[in-house]
Amino acid sequence: MDIEAANQTAVKRMMSARPMLTRLAPAREVIPGMVDNLVLHAGPPIEWDRMSGPLRGAVIGALLFEGLAKDEKGAVGMIEAGEVEFAPCHHHGAVGPMAGVISASMEVYVIDNPTHGNQAYSNLNEGYGKVLRYGAYSEEVLDKLRWMNGTLGPVLREALEQSDGLDIRALLAEALHMGDEGHNRNKAGSLLYLKLLSPLIAKVVKDEGVEAEVLQFLGDNALSVLNPVMAACKVMADAAHGVEGSTVVTAMARNGTDFGVRVSGLGDDWFTAPAGIPEGLYFPGFTSEDANADIGDSTITETAGIGGFAMASAPAIVAFVSGTPQDALNTTLEMYEITVAEHEHFTMPPLEFRGTPTGIDIRKVVELGITPRINTGIAHKEPGVGQVGAGLVRPPKEIFEQALFAYAERYQL
Amino acid sequence: MDIEAANQTAVKRMMSARPMLTRLAPAREVIPGMVDNLVLHAGPPIEWDRMSGPLRGAVIGALLFEGLAKDEKGAVGMIEAGEVEFAPCHHHGAVGPMAGVISASMEVYVIDNPTHGNQAYSNLNEGYGKVLRYGAYSEEVLDKLRWMNGTLGPVLREALEQSDGLDIRALLAEALHMGDEGHNRNKAGSLLYLKLLSPLIAKVVKDEGVEAEVLQFLGDNALSVLNPVMAACKVMADAAHGVEGSTVVTAMARNGTDFGVRVSGLGDDWFTAPAGIPEGLYFPGFTSEDANADIGDSTITETAGIGGFAMASAPAIVAFVSGTPQDALNTTLEMYEITVAEHEHFTMPPLEFRGTPTGIDIRKVVELGITPRINTGIAHKEPGVGQVGAGLVRPPKEIFEQALFAYAERYQL
Numbered sequence: 025m026d027i028e029a030a031n032q033t034a035v036k037r038m039m040s041a042r043p044m045l046t047r048l049a050p051a052r053e054v055i056p057g058m059v060d061n062l063v064l065h066a067g068p069p070i071e072w073d074r075m076s077g078p079l080r081g082a083v084i085g086a087l088l089f090e091g092l093a094k095d096e097k098g099a100v101g102m103i104e105a106g107e108v109e110f111a112p113c114h115h116h117g118a119v120g121p122m123a124g125v126i127s128a129s130m131e132v133y134v135i136d137n138p139t140h141g142n143q144a145y146s147n148l149n150e151g152y153g154k155v156l157r158y159g160a161y162s163e164e165v166l167d168k169l170r171w172m173n174g175t176l177g178p179v180l181r182e183a184l185e186q187s188d189g190l191d192i193r194a195l196l197a198e199a200l201h202m203g204d205e206g207h208n209r210n211k212a213g214s215l216l217y218l219k220l221l222s223p224l225i226a227k228v229v230k231d232e233g234v235e236a237e238v239l240q241f242l243g244d245n246a247l248s249v250l251n252p253v254m255a256a257c258k259v260m261a262d263a264a265h266g267v268e269g270s271t272v273v274t275a276m277a278r279n280g281t282d283f284g285v286r287v288s289g290l291g292d293d294w295f296t297a298p299a300g301i302p303e304g305l306y307f308p309g310f311t312s313e314d315a316n317a318d319i320g321d322s323t324i325t326e327t328a329g330i331g332g333f334a335m336a337s338a339p340a341i342v343a344f345v346s347g348t349p350q351d352a353l354n355t356t357l358e359m360y361e362i363t364v365a366e367h368e369h370f371t372m373p374p375l376e377f378r379g380t381p382t383g384i385d386i387r388k389v390v391e392l393g394i395t396p397r398i399n400t401g402i403a404h405k406e407p408g409v410g411q412v413g414a415g416l417v418r419p420p421k422e423i424f425e426q427a428l429f430a431y432a433e434r435y436q437l
Numbered sequence: 438m439d440i441e442a443a444n445q446t447a448v449k450r451m452m453s454a455r456p457m458l459t460r461l462a463p464a465r466e467v468i469p470g471m472v473d474n475l476v477l478h479a480g481p482p483i484e485w486d487r488m489s490g491p492l493r494g495a496v497i498g499a500l501l502f503e504g505l506a507k508d509e510k511g512a513v514g515m516i517e518a519g520e521v522e523f524a525p526c527h528h529h530g531a532v533g534p535m536a537g538v539i540s541a542s543m544e545v546y547v548i549d550n551p552t553h554g555n556q557a558y559s560n561l562n563e564g565y566g567k568v569l570r571y572g573a574y575s576e577e578v579l580d581k582l583r584w585m586n587g588t589l590g591p592v593l594r595e596a597l598e599q600s601d602g603l604d605i606r607a608l609l610a611e612a613l614h615m616g617d618e619g620h621n622r623n624k625a626g627s628l629l630y631l632k633l634l635s636p637l638i639a640k641v642v643k644d645e646g647v648e649a650e651v652l653q654f655l656g657d658n659a660l661s662v663l664n665p666v667m668a669a670c671k672v673m674a675d676a677a678h679g680v681e682g683s684t685v686v687t688a689m690a691r692n693g694t695d696f697g698v699r700v701s702g703l704g705d706d707w708f709t710a711p712a713g714i715p716e717g718l719y720f721p722g723f724t725s726e727d728a729n730a731d732i733g734d735s736t737i738t739e740t741a742g743i744g745g746f747a748m749a750s751a752p753a754i755v756a757f758v759s760g761t762p763q764d765a766l767n768t769t770l771e772m773y774e775i776t777v778a779e780h781e782h783f784t785m786p787p788l789e790f791r792g793t794p795t796g797i798d799i800r801k802v803v804e805l806g807i808t809p810r811i812n813t814g815i816a817h818k819e820p821g822v823g824q825v826g827a828g829l830v831r832p833p834k835e836i837f838e839q840a841l842f843a844y845a846e847r848y849q850l
Binding site for chain 1 (some may be wrong): 614615616624625628629631632633635636637639640641642643645646647648650652653655656752753755756761762763786787788789790
């Protein structure tokens with residue numbers, strides 16, 4: 025078994041994938057296997073009784089949004105009666121930030137990868153404040169979701185129809201030269217996204233009020249592009265999945281209870297352990313006592329070589345996640361220790377345009393005892409409260425050890 | 438004479454000035470002293486016979502644009518007959534990039550400084566390619582100017598009327614955290630500008646074609662915000678001008694032949710010497726043989742503590758102006774040697790959020806022999822060709838020596 029060659033194959037596939045945002049559609053129309061009573065969630069598989077507060081809240085919100093339940097009690101009743109099915113977004117080619125809940129009616133982004141022919145999906149970003157992805161499901165939250173599905177989504181869909189698709193890899197490459205790292209800081213990327221969309225939106229929207237509202241929403245939300253970026257990373261990581269003998273990680277995801285990884289050469293198995301609590305800066309009035317365990321599919325960014333791995337590009341992020349600009353540089357430098365390549369397209373000016381560390385090798389993680397560095401938002405542990413901070417987290421070491429054992433067994437080493 | 442105190446007064450005024458972009462209007466309606474046969478230009482005063490190629494070209498273009506002349510020959514005839522007056526933009530509260538030519542009909546930005554009550558002006562940015570500011574005056578160039586004056590300008594004017602003014606200091610502070618330095622790299626700033634403008638534009642423009650065209654133009658032009666930024670720097674520098682006893686530089690400007698500076702405590706005198714040729718990277722097909730001497734009012738950015746002085750914030754710019762990210766850091770560090778303050782509002786993440794070096798002290802320049810570092814575009818020496826590269830330049834040392842002599846004489850030291 026030539027593991028090095030297998031890993032180079034995997035990472036080259038990851039880097040040569042070309043994520044193009046081509047369209048939007050309701051989840052039920054495009055996500056394979058999506059059905060009306062299915063709720064997709066972030067992270068590895070989990071059942072209701074083990075779900076954390078924010079994930080439960082988001083599931084309840086989705087059932088209310090879909091009109092499947094009338095109130096919280098009805099929603100919980102349906103779930104306990106076994107009428108709702110759950111599956112990881114990852115099992116359906118999708119990813120979602122934080123709770124990552126996607127239900128059948130929700131408008132989703134479609135990312136095509138013309139290089140390898142695969143597809144990935146993500147939902148629309150709700151912006152800041154009380155939002156479903158942090159487990160909130162008040163009427164205000166549902167109203168915003170309805171506006172997103174009824175107004176924002178259709179506008180974006182029509183706008184994209186005027187284009188040949190938006191090249192998200194090129195957008196990310198540019199954003200990394202503008203102080204973003206692509207996970208927790210997407211300020212520049214979201215503006216580049218607005219730049220690409222705004223003339224298209226102008227062409228298709230007749231109502232000036234609607235148009236102003238959509239442009240304002242996209243411009244004010246420094247996470248507008250996060251979801252297409254995550255789906256882009258998913259399409260890149262999936263392109264690297266399934267390479268016989270490869271020890272490269274192709275998914276890292278958290279459901280708020282467990283942290284899971286998948287490995288290119290180990291099929292669709294998840295290796296999981298309890299998720300940790302991020303260390304970082306808390307918004308006024310909150311402390312780590314309020315924090316939920318690490319949650320969300322957004323670690324797909326680190327899986328694809330950006331996010332925490334590209335932190336050297338984003339010195340300003342330390343004001344948000346804690347630390348100093350030197351820590352940000354060191355974070356990236358450390359990640360070179362556990363990866364198999366430097367990205368061909370994602371370069372970092374502060375490191376003399378060196379490519380980002382890409383393709384986590386479970387062997388190196390276990391051997392060196394260095395786990396991946398992740399930038400993340402921090403959710404309140406109770407549903408409905410929302411974001412309480414942002415910080416840094418690492419996956420539990422044991423999931424990489426489990427994966428390496430499974431590898432040894434599978435390949436009889 | 439307490440020079441330190443005078444300099445602190447000057448630089449505090451510079452930093453506390455609050456440039457607000459409030460409106461647009463034709464130059465003749467807002468620029469004090471603007472008359473129909475007056476052509477404003479970049480840099481210190483200069484007459485026709487000493488003007489360089491690109492400035493001559495821009496002057497001819499302005500006369501054609503105004504309809505004062507029918508062709509090049511007619512324009513030159515008018516000038517030689519003494520029918521055209523010339524004055525520096527700086528003498529009329531204005532600034533313009535490269536040739537910096539502003540004529541009476543041109544739409545200009547108005548920047549108000551509510552802190553000190555002064556105003557400054559700049560023209561609209563034409564984008565890349567063949568443009569008046571590089572001395573081009575073909576029909577294509579004039580057509581674009583007509584579109585800018587007839588379509589872009591009115592749209593921006595109406596859009597700004599919907600706002601309370603755009604805070605350009607806040608925009609710059611944010612852009613410096615997104616890889617801009619505010620002079621030669623305004624990528625992030627231009628996107629932030631688009632973000633602020635696009636919902637306003639959506640509200641006021643009825644024609645979707647016009648709207649799409651304007652949004653596309655603003656979004657594609659990574660220099661869209663340069664001109665408001667320059668006027669913002671002018672309003673800040675002017676706020677620091679006229680402080681009795683201050684040795685702080687309040688204007689640096691080049692007309693393509695001479696480089697001139699003004700000093701806070703030395704009234705409206707210019708200290709000038711021949712401008713140098715920038716060192717940098719040339720576009721394919723061009724060399725330093727093609728370069729005009731340094732030109733433009735855009736050095737007002739360095740005067741106000743950004744541009745070359747904030748290069749540490751913009752490591753990606755070295756791909757455009759030459760050098761390495763370490764050189765960019767060193768450039769900023771060197772400028773601390775010749776300045777009197779660290780900016781209160783403009784901070785640089787790569788230097789642990791240190792304020793930019795602000796307020797050039799002519800005493801330090803002369804004593805240490807360190808001249809200011811400037812990021813600049815490079816113009817072809819013949820009119821009509823356009824930009825041939827970008828690079829770094831320093832003003833001639835003797836203008837600071839002249840200023841220091843004048844200071845000694847004026848204050849009898």
